[in-house]
Structure formats: structure tokens, C-alpha cells
Amino acid sequence: MSFNIAIAGKGGVGKTSLTGMLIEYLVEQGLGPILAVDADANANLNEVLGEEVDLSIGEIKEEINKAEVAGVPLPIGVTKADFMQLRLNQAVAESNGYDLLVMGRGQGAGCYCYVNGLLKTQLDVLAKNYQYLIVDNEAGMEHLSRGTLGKIDLLILVSDCSRRGIQAVGRIRDLVAELKLKVPTIKLIVNRAPDGVLNAGTSEEIEKEGLDLIGVVPMDQNVFEFDSYGKPLVDLPADSPAKAALRAIVDKLEIIKNKK
Ligand SMILES: Nc1ncnc2c1ncn2[C@@H]1O[C@H](COP(=O)(O)OP(=O)(O)O)[C@@H](O)[C@H]1O
């Protein structure tokens, strides 16, 4: 069974950047196969990874929803479940050492409950082909709360140094508890810390929220530079401060040892 990692936190704190670096590191360690899932409606993990994506789950849901609601037929003899499976396989973009699936968002009105159910079933089947499922979530946690992504073995909460960021991940941790999702490990990474150091205010808030801090990633000028020129972060040198810090954290998380 795959080891499923979800990354969550407020918008703009660096979830996608860190997710991209995590995927790159695991691939480099020869671990895989990995299925990377971009579960943010405003998908951009592919940019961090330097990938093109043609088809999203949202578009597939839209196709099925149209067939359902507006009476646009699917090809003759094809059930919705078959169609979902076929298109889902087409939506998995294959890359070097990992595959990428983009959730996106359906545009139309109407109810997606039925399609979401199908999606959940198909994702379960798909996930069996992978050692790791790594999910970059949106701030809203829609896919987590719907349970679309199935079990989570490790939840990585990401925050910046702000109290609001820490409080936001505290709420996500609470949501996980309210939904009675069984997540055995929940860890916090604080990203974009000036000089890689937390000040007393941030530390205090982390303590107040009762969050388990696994590490701090520094503010890294290179990340900023790469991003502003649209260069994939996977091309950042491994000794760039943010990348080096993230790698040390992954080593501490023992994700890799767990698999061996
Ligand atoms: N450690 C870092 N140092 C400097 N800039 C960073 C760092 N991590 C992320 N960023 C920048 O912060 C912005 C938001 O990052 P992103 O990964 O898209 O956040 P999220 O996915 O949480 O919305 C991007 O412009 C990114 O380049």
C-alpha cells in the first residue's frame, strides 16, 4: 500500500514550493513510484516541478456531469465508471520518477457528489500502483474534508512565521480531529523564517496551539528569484538554503526509512 503524505496550510506560505522539493528529493533517493497530486483548484505544482499538464480531474468531472445533467451522451456502451477510469489514466502525466495528477475544478453548476464518489473509488485503485502519494492541498481543505484522497499517513502542516499562519494550521489539525480522520503523524514546518530562526512570538504561538514542530525552512532569496523568473524550483542547487533545510527535515521525518 502507498504511504500517503498530505501537505496543508494557509495560502501563500510555501506548501507548493516545499511539496515540489520533497518530491524531487524522494525521486533523487531512488524512491518511488510517486504519485504527486495537485489538489489546489488554482493548480501550480506543475510549475515548481517544471511539468506541463493537459487534463485535470475537474475537466473530467465536468464531462461526466454534462452527460449526467445536460444529457450529453458518453460514447455508446461506455459506463460512467469506465469513462472515469479511462480519462483518469489519461490525466496522469508521467514524468521522471513520478507521475502528476491535477485535481483542478469543474466549472459548471450542479452536484458533483456522484462523480466525487467515482473519483474516490478510482483514486483508491490508482494509488495501489505507487509507493508514495503526495498531495499538495489548497487552503480550503476541500479534498481532505470530503475524504477524496483516502487515508493519510503523514500530514505536513506548513506555516509562515505569522500568528495567523500558525493559527490556520491549528484549525486544520482541529478539522482533522473533528472529521475523525485517522492521521497517525502530524508535523509542522515553519517556512520563510528570516535567517532560518523563529522568534519568541512564533514559538509561543506554536506552543499555544500544541503543534509538533519538525523544522524550520529559511527565507531563501534563490527561491524568490527562481519564482519571479518562472524557473522550476527543482533546478535550484541542492545546497540552496531552503532546499538543504527541507532535505534535513525529510531525513528527520524518517519517511524514507519507513519504506525500506
Ligand atoms: N523558503 C522560501 N524563501 C523564499 N520564498 C519562498 C520560500 N518558500 C516559498 N516562497 C515563495 O512564497 C510564495 C508562495 O509559495 P507557494 O509555494 O506557492 O505557497 P502555497 O502553495 O502555500 O500557496 C512563492 O512566491 C514562493 O516562491
Ligand SMILES: [Mg+2]
Ligand atoms: Mg500552492
